[in-house]
Amino acid sequence: MTESALLEVRDLAVAFRTGSGEARAVDGISFDVGAGESLGLLGESGCGKSTTALSILQLLPRGASRVEVGSSIRLEGEELLTSSPARMREVRGGEIGIVFQEPMTSLNPVLRAGDQVAEAVRAHSPLDGARLRQRVESLLEQVGLTEPMEVARAWPHQLSGGMRQRVMIAMALAGEPRLLIADEATSALDVTVQAAILDLLDDLRRERGLALLVITHDPAVARRVTNRLVVMYAGRIVEEGETDAVLDSPAHPYTIGLMQSIPDPERPGTRLASIPGTVPSLGDWPPGCRFHPRCARSQARCSERYPPMLDGHSTRAACWLLDESPS
């Protein structure tokens, strides 16, 4: 909660229309992204992390979902949820860029890559003709494409997954945003390509102070590019803190389970533990702490009241185990 927070999300709740009424995919989450900071949002699929990303830019499918009253998303103090559509268009790409997971389907198949980047440039600046072409070329160069003119001329289907994702990043950078949201941006890529893209994101942050909001299900990705980490489970934040602290000495049983379920390169051969049970589906969330049915250390009050965020050893977590007061 620093003074310089670029993006402040407070009590964000998003409801989806389901077969039987409405269900909250995101249920009252709060976090900050400081200028030049890299925040990770870690969680399994269905925990609401992508919904969070889309609701920041108001890109959720219309009609099927709505952001509930009482939520707040502020960009440098400016409330985005009540902004006019025209202002939101300026924010999209101009202040906050976003890169999606699916590099195969996120580019328009019938427009050349360069035209799609040019379109993003033109949405936020009046460049034209040769200067526009130069700008597109330099953007493609900045994202590590060594032959930018050829890529610009190519159709999306002629590019590899990594190249497409670089084009996506170039598009997201075209309006010179201060915050870049990477929504599982590397999940669909090969490991080596993934590493290259993550390095690119990290370079962008270091070199030009671009703040990052990295949404991922992969702790390794989070460790590589984020300073701070927020762990989500079933639409709620369960733990937050410095990335290394969260990953190395987690306090919440869910985070602990998550870390135990990934192989440790330093201790090969150790048996992997997995969390028993499955993630509850949307709208089918248990009362109290949403993790308690799967938690080996759950107590009576876990099924009754949702725990507040409490200070742990080096992180903050929403778990009654950290509560020292008698219940």
Next chain:
Amino acid sequence: MTERSGIRRLDRVLPGLSRVYAGGASGAIVPLAWVSLLAVAAWKRQRIAQIIAAPEADGIVALVTMVVLLGITWFFGNRSSRVAPAEGRFGRHRGAVLGLGLLVLLAGAALLAPLLAPFDPNAIDLGAGRLLPPSAAHWLGTDELGRDLLSRTLYGARISLLIGVLAVAIAVTVGTAIGAIAGYAGGWLDTLLMRTVDLFLSLPRLVLLITAMALFRPSLPLIVLLLGLTGWMGVSRLVRGQVLSVREREYIQAARALGFGPSRILGRHILPNVATPIIVAATLGIGNAILAEAALSYLGLGVQPPIASWGSIIQSGADRLTDAWWITTFPGLAIAFTVMSFNLVGDGLRDSLDPRRGE
């Protein structure tokens, strides 16, 4: 609780009548059938008495139809109203239920034409009865031979539906056979048959029909046959695709290993899988066949006089558009609403099979 048992008591009077309260448009079909059938019986009681007193072929057919329809309604009214999920999706598809309701009414009207028709459709009145505009006596007016257009349109429904249904039956049979042969045989035979499909798709159906009608003498069986032989291509592609995808699946291998012949595999494994898309194609195909028949009859190359067909009624009024608009207008509307009903039902069936396309 009491209200519900009160409603339930309706079922003791006529099975299924209470469904009108159950909500859901599909629940309305049984009550709708009861009301319309009984209304017809009450309204036409004199005609019924007349038929019983002096039996004639047409009238007996209508009476038997009436009894059969009442029996069918009774049967469906007594059946449990629980529906399968796909049926449920169909039931929620308001347009599809409307289409089905319209088709039920239409089929009922066609079958009961001898009861419903106020006049003999071929009774000529060259005196004062010619070219009468719609009135209380002649709801849809009369044509230039003084024939009652409502009666002719009702009887025309029989011809159109008969031709549509029989033609599609032929088309489905031919299409299934060709698709199955192509899928099983593979190789050059498959190529040849599929090129034949392309061929039939690239000759406009109406052009082919007109050419054939020019060479042969138009007759009802010939029209049905030719409509069937020009409408099988879609079904054959469906069946072939299904044969190809199912052929290599394990249970077919197992069936083959057990020594079952292709015909048994076809009947047991392939047709059940492809039945619903075929029904969709058939439903839409009936609409198309009715349109093609109407066009042929309008050109005078279809159903021949004195049989009343919607297309030929339109033709008989085409020369007198401005002074007797009703001759052309009403049969056209009848065609449009009939085809629309088939399209609604076909769309509903397709959507209930493929939720992605549903609304």
Next chain:
Amino acid sequence: MGFRLQLVARPGVTTLIRYVGSRLLQAIPLLIGVVTLIFVLLHLAPGDPTSLWFHPDIPPEVMERMRESMGLDLPLHQQYLHWLKSFFTGDFGYSYSHFRPVSAVIGDALPATLLLGGAALLVAFGVGSAVGAWQAVRRGSPTDSFLTVVTLFLYSMPGFWLGLMLILAASTWLAWLGLPVSGMTSVDHASLGPLGRMSDLAGHLVLPTVALGLGSAAGVARFMRGEMLEAIGQDYVRTARAKGLPEGVVIRRHALRNALLPMVSLLGLYLPILFGGAVVIEVVFSWPGMGRTMYDAVLARDYPLVMATSFLFGLLVIAGNLLADLLYAFVDPRVRYD
């Protein structure tokens, strides 16, 4: 780290020509099939084909020449070869109802049909795609529901009946519009100036075009609505919004462009429907095209002309499909030329 670019070059002129060539070659068996089908029909018809040619108005020597020109005195397989040859050389024989070679009759009628068919195609796909796209953008609105009902009705309606209703309207309460309801030109057409002739022709074209094109337009609209809805839900449309593009640009440049691609393949489906419909519509409006010619030939039992017109309708559809395929390859960058 350097990236190796392995870009597929846009096809050069030679690949394009080879592609067109291979598509043309594929069309030939279809054309042979059409000719064969007509041949089979002719020989299945009751009586010897020569008896079909009999007509009291024809002098015996003309009859003999016709029989010879169609090779009807030859054995069946030679007749077939002769038949094939005559169709591919464009020698369709002699029309005794017009007292002219069939090719001359068709030469007069073909432009009228192409004009009507082309105009109807424009209406069908222009109006249809526009309406369908518009509905998809306003999905669920009262206008969308209303248009869904209207397009369903138009799609289910017989085109020739719509034609008759249009004639009825144009000659009663819409008479003030002065729209011609019959033929392709007015009696004083020849005396008009070039502009006058054009507007005369355009006026005659209005009603037949609407009658022929509206039903197909409704079908196209129904299809387009679905395609557009699907396109609007695509990831790249979300990407376009995320760039900060105005909604109009998102819809037009991203959703619409992609939704229009499948329309090109739909073209192949609607060509036979449009040309088949043209036969009846030309009769309704006395339009002097191939359909009208064919119908008159059927009534006059002018078989060489019937055969030639039905062959030409097949040819038009096959050629149209070929053009649609080429167009598709041109507009969709993903199509590979193989």
